[in-house]
Amino acid sequence: MKKPELLAPAGDFEKLRTAIHYGADAVYLGGSQFSLRGKAGNFNETELREAVAYARSRGARPFVTVNIFPHNRDLTALEGHIELLAEVVPDGVIVSDPGVFTLVRSRAPHLKLHISTQANITNVAAARFWEDAGASRLILSRELGIDEIREIRAATSLELEVFVHGSICISYSGRCYISSFLASRSANTGECTNSCRWTYSLMEEKRPGQYLPVFEDARGTYLMSSKDLCMIEHLPLLADAGVDSFKIEGRMKGINYVAGVVKTYREAIDALEGKMSYNVKARWARELSMFSSRGYTTGMFFGRQPDADFNSDGEGYRMSHELVGVVMGLREGKATVQMRNRLDVGDSVQYLSPGLEDRSFAVDALWDEAGEEIVSARNEQTVYMRAPEGVRSSDLVRRAKSCREGELLMEHEKPTAERIPAEE
Ligand code: SF4
Known part of the structure; x- marks a missing residue:
């Protein structure tokens, strides 16, 4: 095969x-x-x-x-x-x-x-x-x-x-005109708004603004x-x-x-x-x-x-991990990270790197591009942070978001954050 x-x-x-x-x-x-x-x-x-x-x-x-x-x-x-x-x-x-x-x-x-x-x-x-x-x-x-x-x-x-x-x-x-009718954006020319996934109600013509309940379950109906x-x-x-x-x-x-x-x-x-x-x-x-x-x-x-x-129940599962940044390079145990989110010293991050998937690491220090120590990094800033062995250039840095009980398909392991040993 x-x-x-x-x-x-x-x-x-x-x-x-x-x-x-x-x-x-x-x-x-x-x-x-x-x-x-x-x-x-x-x-x-x-x-x-x-x-x-x-x-x-x-x-x-x-x-x-x-x-x-x-x-x-x-x-x-x-x-x-x-x-x-x-x-x-x-x-x-x-x-x-x-x-x-x-x-x-x-x-x-x-x-x-x-x-x-x-x-x-x-x-x-x-x-x-x-x-x-x-x-x-x-x-x-x-x-x-x-x-x-x-x-x-x-x-x-x-x-x-x-x-x-x-x-x-x-x-x-994709042979569908829902989006074209409801949002003037046709799926057949690449502009679908996923209108089939919106939440719909029933309204009787003579009673505008009064939405009649249609229940598939307690949350409403998501037939499409x-x-x-x-x-x-x-x-x-x-x-x-x-x-x-x-x-x-x-x-x-x-x-x-x-x-x-x-x-x-x-x-x-x-x-x-x-x-x-x-x-x-x-x-x-x-x-x-x-x-x-x-x-x-x-x-x-x-x-x-x-x-x-x-059919989905419409509510679905929300993202449990958000992007923190992208590793742009590595030098002497530190990663250069282009931020895609805010990050504070003390936060816990994960690296999407082979062998490190299920581990979390506490951010014990951050440096800006000038080498000055900072306590917080903002979106789009380039910063340096200590990185564990195994992280590669272009790997993603992520962090777990708090999520609803039962939100995930599978119960996540919740690893405790490891602290990367400070440099000698
Ligand atoms: S995603 Fe939904 S609205 Fe878009 S083309 Fe498919 S069925 Fe139609």
Whole structure:
């Protein structure tokens, strides 16, 4: 069994660097105009060139999304964008629309084309269609079960990619106008506001302002809010079904999420080693439970899920760990940290570094860039602090937030802070 690729979201340059640092084999990113996830930050022409070059220089494969459904008015600009991609030559261009597919094939035949999940490939005939048309990879519909994936695997030699982690639509993978109707931002052009997850009430036309109670449970009703996908327990099954690439959703999410999820799936994929099953480490579940989610589901992979297992209760799980800063360098036992939050001497932090995951460290001193000792660091400041052995440049510094009882999927261990011995 070939080790599947770990494919991570790169909503901006920092997320791209973070994903690669924590072990992504490949990253997907969008140009500023033609990518679903119009609000993800995205890359202008210069940044796109730099991003592709950066990923390559680190041994990762860059894929570029051009997966909107363009209108006629978009086509001239789109052709210019294809010329840019023809020059930059990412390892794959992700498209949904047959027109975009045809344009890329004719203007840049040397580019590999990946068919987006938005194209909704759900059957063997569709897979063969795209193979005959010249695609390289199919990003299968999220609505498929593992048995159907096996059948498609048997019918095509194209690479197969599936989403294994992250948010999912309550509609048919992005084919939805809720956001367009309610917020004038269309999911089909990359601007979804996740309107399906808002809280809804019932109001009778003649009684404006009076909200009639509709109860799914004591907190209200969240009929359209799906749980988030998490397949960490079932990667061996997907690999055995012939999936070549495991994709993580989340170009809109922050580096804290990218780092923790990529690191966890990296470890899980490395543990596969051709096995049909593996022990899910408690640490993986702990790490994945640290991020805001609506609870986790295995989606459609095992057939239709009972509603209770698919619908979130809307409240979800809030992030239990917040980003404190990013390690920019290390020297003589001290880390240079670019702050992303306030930090005080005496606070307890954790490093997302191999071997240090479950340990906390008390901050016993802080120095500013001039070398002056300070008692508190603010967001965006660069500071020096003592760091334990094992911390690497580009690692994240985090800290636990206080959270509600029962908020996490799994009870966190609450390590007591260790004090790093002061320098002699
Ligand atoms: S509103 Fe919800 S279901 Fe519709 S595209 Fe956005 S996330 Fe998907």
